Amino acid sequence: MLKQMLGLLLAVVLGVGGAWLVMGTGWLSTGDKKSHLPLPTGGDFTLQSADGAVNLADFRGKVVVLxxxxxxxxxxxxxxxxTLKAAMALLTPVEVAKVQGLFVSVDPERDTLAHIQQYVRYFHPSLVGVSGAQAALQEITRRYGVFYRKVEVPGSAMAYTIDHSAVLYVLDKQGKLQEQVQHAVPPAELAAAIRRWL
Incomplete structure (x- = not known):
């Protein structure tokens, strides 16, 4: 039992440590404080949701928070x-109708499409959850500058964790990546970033 608890603790430390390591590299922006480095290329992609294929282009005309x-x-x-849920609560109903939250799971081995959708709907009814094959995820995350890797945790009930970067990507109504927002900013900062592109 103690060995399993230590394994789980190690998984959490590795996951948080990996995310904060990436966050400390200086290529993120928060609100009006933008990095001098260029944004990743981003771009269109198609992944699967519980309701079928989802293409980023499906949301043209809306600001997407990815x-x-x-x-x-x-x-x-x-x-x-x-943070996204709280930021959405700061927007007017008219503004919310012009925003689409999109959660991409980089753990298709464990995350079923139905479970991903149940997870995101807990935070907001309009959120959509998607995933896909590792080859597709690796290609998409490369274009968005996303870091993630599977870390085995022997003796843990989880078996493995995933180190990953923690960035909210704000895309304009044409699907172009415009801002990267750190995950732990005050919700008002994310709401302001969304409003800049409405």
Missing amino acids: YFGYTACPDICPTSMA
Whole structure:
């Protein structure tokens, strides 16, 4: 029992440590404080949801807030989704109708499409959860500058965790990546970033 608890603790430390390591590299922006480095190329993609294929182009005309994570993440992903939920609550109903939150699971081995959708709907009814094959995820995350890797945790009930970067990507109504927002910013900062592109 003690060995399993230590394994789980190690998984959490590795996951949080990996995310904060990436966050400390200086290529993120928060609100009006933008990095001098260019934004990743981003671009269109198609992944699967519980309701079928989802293409980023399906959301043209809306500001998209894109996040890459996994549902078993102990704290970084729930914090990011809670920030998005709180930011949406700061928008007017008319503004919310012009925003689409999109959660991409980088853990298709464990996250079923139905479970991903159940997870995101906990935070907001309009959120959509998607995933796909590892080859597709690796190609998409490369274009968005997303870091993630599977870390085996022997003796843990989880078996493995995933180190990953923790960034909310704000795309304009044409699907172009415009801002990267750290996951732990005050919700008002994310709401302001969304409003800049409405």
